[in-house]
Each structure stands twice: as C-alpha cells, then as structure tokens.
Amino acid sequence: MFSTDFLDLAPLEEAGGTVVLPGSKSISNRVLLLAALSGGTTVVHDLLDSDDTRVMLDALRALGCSVEEQGGSIAITGMAPPPSGGRLGGGRSDVDGGRPHPNPPPEGEGARKLFLGNAGTAMRPLTAALALLGGTYELSGVPRMHERPIGDLVDALRQLGCRIDYLGNEGFPPLRIHPATALQLDAPIAVRGDVSSQFLTALLMALPLVASRDVVIEVVGELISRPYIEITLNMLQRFGIAVRREGWQRFTIPAGSRYRSPGEIHVEADASSASYFVALGAIAGVRQPVRIEGVGAGSIQGDIRFVEAARQMGADVASGPNWLEVRRGAWPLKAVDLDCNHIPDAAMTLAVMALYADGPTTLRNIASWRVKETDRLAAMATELRKLGADVEEGADFLRVRPPRAWSAARIHTYDDHRMAMCFALAAFNPAGAHLRIEDPKCVGKTFPDYFEALFSVVQTSRPHIPVICVDGPTASGKGTLASEVARRLGYHYLDSGALYRITGLAATRAGLVLDEAHEHSIAKLAGSLDIVFSTAGRVLLSGQDVTDAIRTEEAGMNASRVSALPAVRTALVALQQGFRRLPGLVADGRDMGTVIFPDAQLKVYLTASAAQRAERRHKQLISKGISATLAALRADLEARDHRDSSRAVAPLKPAEDALLLDNSGQTVEESVAQVLRWWEEKQPFSTK
Numbered sequence: 001m002f003s004t005d006f007l008d009l010a011p012l013e014e015a016g017g018t019v020v021l022p023g024s025k026s027i028s029n030r031v032l033l034l035a036a037l038s039g040g041t042t043v044v045h046d047l048l049d050s051d052d053t054r055v056m057l058d059a060l061r062a063l064g065c066s067v068e069e070q071g072g073s074i075a076i077t078g079m080a081p082p083p084s085g086g087r088l089g090g091g092r093s094d095v096d097g098g099r100p101h102p103n104p105p106p107e108g109e110g111a112r113k114l115f116l117g118n119a120g121t122a123m124r125p126l127t128a129a130l131a132l133l134g135g136t137y138e139l140s141g142v143p144r145m146h147e148r149p150i151g152d153l154v155d156a157l158r159q160l161g162c163r164i165d166y167l168g169n170e171g172f173p174p175l176r177i178h179p180a181t182a183l184q185l186d187a188p189i190a191v192r193g194d195v196s197s198q199f200l201t202a203l204l205m206a207l208p209l210v211a212s213r214d215v216v217i218e219v220v221g222e223l224i225s226r227p228y229i230e231i232t233l234n235m236l237q238r239f240g241i242a243v244r245r246e247g248w249q250r251f252t253i254p255a256g257s258r259y260r261s262p263g264e265i266h267v268e269a270d271a272s273s274a275s276y277f278v279a280l281g282a283i284a285g286v287r288q289p290v291r292i293e294g295v296g297a298g299s300i301q302g303d304i305r306f307v308e309a310a311r312q313m314g315a316d317v318a319s320g321p322n323w324l325e326v327r328r329g330a331w332p333l334k335a336v337d338l339d340c341n342h343i344p345d346a347a348m349t350l351a352v353m354a355l356y357a358d359g360p361t362t363l364r365n366i367a368s369w370r371v372k373e374t375d376r377l378a379a380m381a382t383e384l385r386k387l388g389a390d391v392e393e394g395a396d397f398l399r400v401r402p403p404r405a406w407s408a409a410r411i412h413t414y415d416d417h418r419m420a421m422c423f424a425l426a427a428f429n430p431a432g433a434h435l436r437i438e439d440p441k442c443v444g445k446t447f448p449d450y451f452e453a454l455f456s457v458v459q460t461s462r463p464h465i466p467v468i469c470v471d472g473p474t475a476s477g478k479g480t481l482a483s484e485v486a487r488r489l490g491y492h493y494l495d496s497g498a499l500y501r502i503t504g505l506a507a508t509r510a511g512l513v514l515d516e517a518h519e520h521s522i523a524k525l526a527g528s529l530d531i532v533f534s535t536a537g538r539v540l541l542s543g544q545d546v547t548d549a550i551r552t553e554e555a556g557m558n559a560s561r562v563s564a565l566p567a568v569r570t571a572l573v574a575l576q577q578g579f580r581r582l583p584g585l586v587a588d589g590r591d592m593g594t595v596i597f598p599d600a601q602l603k604v605y606l607t608a609s610a611a612q613r614a615e616r617r618h619k620q621l622i623s624k625g626i627s628a629t630l631a632a633l634r635a636d637l638e639a640r641d642h643r644d645s646s647r648a649v650a651p652l653k654p655a656e657d658a659l660l661l662d663n664s665g666q667t668v669e670e671s672v673a674q675v676l677r678w679w680e681e682k683q684p685f686s687t688k
C-alpha cells in the first residue's frame with residue numbers, strides 16, 4: 001500500500017496484463033458475521049484483508065469469536081450458545097435458548113466498545129445483531145461514520161423492542177445498545193429502504209437469531225441498491241436460512257430458522273474493485289486486453305452489471321465464470337444516460353470514464369452517493385471540474401461533459417477509497433496532464449494494493465516515468481537522502497553503488513582479480529547478476545542476503561575498482577535503466593544524472609566537505625564497533641574522490657543541469673525537505 005501523502009501519476013499510455021483481485025467487501029463482511037452467528041467453525045477462503053474487514057474481525061474477536069489463520073484462510077469459530085439460554089434471555093418470553101452468545105461484559109461493567117471505522121457493512125449489521133443478542137455495547141466509527149445515517153435501522157429495531165440510544169446526533173452513530181426487554185415479533189417490522197439497503201440487510205441477517213415464529217419485514221419506500229439484498233439472501237441461504245421474498249417489499253424469515261455453518265466458504269473477488277480494471281481495459285486496452293481474475297459473468301454481486309454499462313460506453317468485454325477480459329472497443333467512448341441505482345459503487349467509475357466520451361454522460365438515481373464515505377456527488381463534481389470537465393450536479397444525478405482542455409490536477413480524495421481508485425484512470429488523458437492523488441492510502445478500505453495492481457498492468461514510455469537522480473562523492477549521505485525522498489514520494493529506489501559493490505563481491509567470489517585483464521569476464525558476470533532489493537531494505541544476490549557483505553570498507557574499494565572498468569559500466573547500464581518503473585524512481589550514485597538517466601526530471605549533486613564526510617563515516621564505523629582514525633578515513637575519501645573524478649569513463653562530476661546541494665551544515669530532514677521542495681517546484685500543479 002502507498003502510505004505517502006500523495007501519489008503522482010505520470011501520463012499513462014496503455015494497459016494490458018492480468019490482475020487478480022482481492023475478495024469482495026460485501027461478501028467478506030457478511031460471511032464473517034454469519035460465521036460468527038453460526039457456532040461451529042467456518043473456514044473462509046479468499047477473505048478480503050482491508051480496513052473494513054479488519055474492523056469486523058476485531059469486533060468479532062471482542063465478542064468472543066475465535067479467529068485463526070489457517071494456511072492463508074481464516075477459521076472463524078462462532079459465538080457458542082449459552083449453556084441454558086438464560087443469560088441472554090433477559091425476560092424475553094418469546095426467545096428460545098441456543099442462540100449465539102456474544103460474550104457481553106459482566107453485569108455492572110461498562111459497555112463493550114466496538115470501533116467500526118467507516119465500514120457500513122460492519123456498523124449496520126452489527127447494530128441489529130447485537131441489539132437482538134443482549135449485552136450493552138457502544139458502537140462508534142471515524143468522524144464520517146458519525147455522519148452516515150442509521151436512524152431508519154434504529155427505528156425498525158425499536159419497533160421490535162430493542163433499546164438503542166444515540167450518543168451523538170439523533171439518527172447517527174455512535175450508538176449505545178442495551179439488552180432488549182421483550183421482543184415483538186408478531187407484527188411486520190417496517191424499515192425504510194430508500195436511504196440505504198444495508199438497513200434491510202442488517203435486519204435480514206439478525207432476525208434469524210430470534211425467529212421462533214415467522215418474522216416479516218416490510219420495506220417502506222422504494223428500495224435502493226437492490227442487488228446488495230440479493231447478496232444478503234444468497235449468503236443467508238449458504239448459512240441455512242431460506243428467506244421468502246415477495247417482490248422487494250416483503251421478506252419473511254421462516255419460523256425455526258437457525259444458522260448452520262457451511263463449514264467452508266469461498267469469497268469471490270470484488271466486482272466493484274473490478275470496475276476500475278474494466279474501465280482500464282475500455283480506455284487503454286489497445287494492444288492487449290486487461291484480464292481480471294477472481295470475478296466473472298457468474299458473479300453473485302450486483303456490481304458485475306457494471307460490465308453492461310461499460311459495454312454501452314464501448315468496452316469490448318469477454319467473460320467466463322471467474323474472469324473478465326477487456327479491450328478498448330469504441331474510441332472515444334460513447335456517452336450514455338443511465339440509471340445507476342443498481343450499481344451505486346461502480347457507477348463512480350463511469351463518471352471518470354465519461355471524461356473520455358464523445359458527449360455528455362448522465363448518471364441518474366444516485367442520491368445515496370451523498371451519504372457514503374463522503375458526499376460523493378459533490379466530491380465527484382468538484383474533482384472532475386479540476387480536470388477541465390463541465391459538470392452538472394443534481395440532487396440525485398451527475399452530468400459530465402468531457403474536458404475541451406485537460407488540466408493537471410491534484411485530486412482530493414475525501415478519505416474515500418473510490419475517489420482515489422477511479423480518478424487514477426484520468427492519467428490516460430490525451431493531453432498528458434499530470435495527476436496527483438492525495439492520501440492514496442484511503443484505498444485501504446477495500447483494496448489496499450490497488451495502486452500496485454494498477455501499476456502492474458499499465459504502460460507508459462520511459463521518458464514519462466519520473467526520475468530523481470542524487471549523485472555525489474562517497475559518504476555524502478546520498479543513500480540516506482535518496483531512499484528517504486523515494487519513501488516520501490512512494491517511488492522505487494535504486495542504490496546504484498550497491499550494483500558495483502555486488503559486482504565486486506561476485507567477481508571476488510568467482511576468483512577474478514579486479515583489474516583490466518579481467519574486465520570482460522567481470523562485465524559478463526555483471527550482466528548476468530540476479531539481484532533483488534527487497535522492500536525490507538535487504539539486498540539479495542542469487543537469493544543470498546549480501547546486505548552486510550557489500551557494506552564493508554573492502555567492498556567499497558572493490559566497487560570503486562570494478563566501476564573504473566568501462567565494459568562493466570556498460571553491462572550495468574541496462575540493468576540500472578530497468579529500475580525506471582512506475583510510479584517513479586529515485587536513483588543515487590555517481591553517474592545517474594550524467595550517464596544513466598540524462599533526461600531525469602530532477603538532478604541533485606550532493607556534496608559535503610571532506611572533513612564532514614570523514615566525520616560521518618567515522619561515526620558510522622564506530623557505531624558498528626569498527627575502529628578507525630579520522631585522518632586515515634579522510635585520506636581514503638580523498639583518494640577515492642580523486643579516482644572517481646579522474647576516471648576516463650563516466651567520471652564523478654555534476655550533470656550540467658544538476659542542482660548543487662552542500663549538506664555539510666544540514667540535518668538529513670533539512671536536505672530531504674530541500675530536494676522535495678525542488679521536486680515540487682517542477683510539478684505542474686504546485687500553485688493550485
């Protein structure tokens with residue numbers, strides 16, 4: 001996941017390749033709760049691992065479920081039924097025993113507190129289940145969760161006899177749930193369906209716990225987001241509950257319904273997450289298709305119908321039971337006018353596809369967007385306008401006219417995963433306008449590795465991929481500076497010096513003397529090195545950890561020797577240039593800006609006085625318990641400077657267009673801030 005403050009997207013050109021998508025949020029959180037309510041153990045395969053499922057899992061653990069990892073799957077052991085049913089009965093005459101036992105706090109203690117982040121699929125269903133199960137609970141979430149309505153669900157539960165208080169604003173979390181006194185199950189339970197379908201879902205999943213008789217739910221008002229009710233009914237079926245449905249108005253949970261774990265269950269990949277890659281294929285699958293694995297034509301998720309909308313816009317989509325393959329069909333895309341009530345989440349992706357259409361696109365019947373992770377109608381309109389689109393925002397619709405002239409834009413994401421995910425698709429704009437996605441980690445709600453997945457299937461020409469070079473003499477602090485700049489920007493990091501150190505090490509281990517006579521053998525070896533820079537900061541050579549072996553003084557000297565051999569340098573050029581990958585690269589070394597990446601967007605030449613550098617190296621060695629004298633270190637440094645700057649090939653010198661940074665008097669943070677400032681000054685959206 002990218003945890004940077006922002007992620008800059010270079011102009012992208014094409015897409016193609018395969019993505020395997022993470023599990024469905026809607027299915028995952030339903031399965032977790034149903035497994036918890038079922039008793040016995042349910043092994044869940046391909047569960048989504050994200051913020052929304054994590055808050056559900058944490059809540060279930062707090063309620064007494066056991067959650068165990070089993071070879072990549074999760075085993076949930078549901079809350080055991082109480083021995084007599086008496087503890088939870090609490091005066092409810094019509095409730096039988098044998099129901100799950102949520103391990104409520106002992107009498108007299110405060111409420112059990114559950115934090116549910118911004119997960120509607122946790123907050124709403126847990127409210128209903130806990131209100132029926134007994135115990136005192138406080139359910140809260142992030143500030144936005146406290147602005148997302150829950151009043152219609154609380155009203156429905158209160159009709160039943162549940163006791164729920166609002167701890168903040170009426171109609172919104174946080175909530176305090178008390179044990180119900182007596183449940184009224186004889187009259188139909190009315191619930192509004194026009195704000196969120198999750199209220200009906202919550203009742204459907206909770207009421208089987210108390211269905212000592214037929215329990216009827218009646219939906220008041222037009223039910224929105226209906227396909228999510230189909231997911232609920234499907235999951236209930238898998239856990240042994242056969243709900244009778246009359247249209248979308250009336251649902252009956254048969255008397256005697258009781259949860260039964262299916263033992264094992266697979267979560268299909270998320271169809272809403274698939275929408276970004278379907279759109280990607282439609283926009284940029286020019287030479288190859290984008291193949292999506294994990295979800296396909298047979299999906300039980302309503303958002304699979306995004307495929308129909310994408311086809312109407314021109315996407316060429318082939319599908320199988322568990323996969324989709326998408327290519328560009330019509331181009332520009334065709335403008336559409338669609339009712340999107342059945343695909344509220346995926347419809348956001350259509351709004352970004354509309355930027356590439358041949359006319360205005362209208363998305364209708366999406367009022368629920370206003371009460372999701374943010375007011376998505378307002379947010380979408382604001383951010384699309386930044387790119388140059390002409391947008392009309394209605395109470396329940398959005399009309400998008402594609403930009404006549406695209407502008408570079410910083411996209412604010414409102415802590416809404418879908419804003420980040422769908423706006424990334426604007427990076428294919430024909431004007432090559434740059435895009436900054438703010439707070440990219442918000443994708444953690446449902447798809448933590450979204451950007452990694454995206455970068456694995458998009459292509460652009462090398463010169464578009466940003467590179468920052470940090471060159472300079474030994475012990476100037478290049479590595480510390482460059483790796484920190486890379487971390488802040490979410491870019492890859494190339495420690496080119498390490499490549500020479502590795503070559504020196506490999507050659508010595510192969511018994512080669514590091515001199516001109518062996519230049520070609522060493523070069524051959526250098527060209528075939530199997531090197532991995534692990535994200536944990538380790539360096540692997542043919543699978544063996546050489547991080548420490550290449551950091552000795554001797555390895556440094558050997559690196560300097562092999563780096564003076566022209567054939568070795570040539571052999572390493574392609575290898576180094578191969579590190580230029582999306583979203584960008586920070587490379588440190590001695591000839592990054594002069595030879596390897598002459599077209600780098602920013603070149604920094606880092607220096608410090610020989611005295612300063614010798615002092616830093618001295619401290620470094622002492623801290624590792626290696627004894628050294630300052631004078632000897634300084635003499636070595638100066639000898640190395642001389643050798644590096646006087647060698648015939650790629651001598652150490654600043655590139656003509658490099659910015660000089662003398663960090664003698666600076667802290668690391670100061671020099672990092674300086675480089676980030678220079679970088680920011682080069683960005684097209686720095687003044688917006």
Ligand SMILES: O=C(O)C1=C[C@@H](OP(=O)(O)O)[C@@H](O)[C@H](O)C1
Pocket residue numbers: 025026027120121195196197198201224225228344345368
């Ligand atoms: O039940 C579900 O899993 C969901 C229902 C939908 O919400 P609404 O019913 O509030 O539209 C959807 O937007 C949400 O992401 C997931």
Ligand SMILES: C=C(OP(=O)(O)O)C(=O)O
Pocket residue numbers: 118119120121345372373418446
């Ligand atoms: C609306 C969404 O989430 P939630 O499940 O929190 O309602 C969403 O994922 O787009």
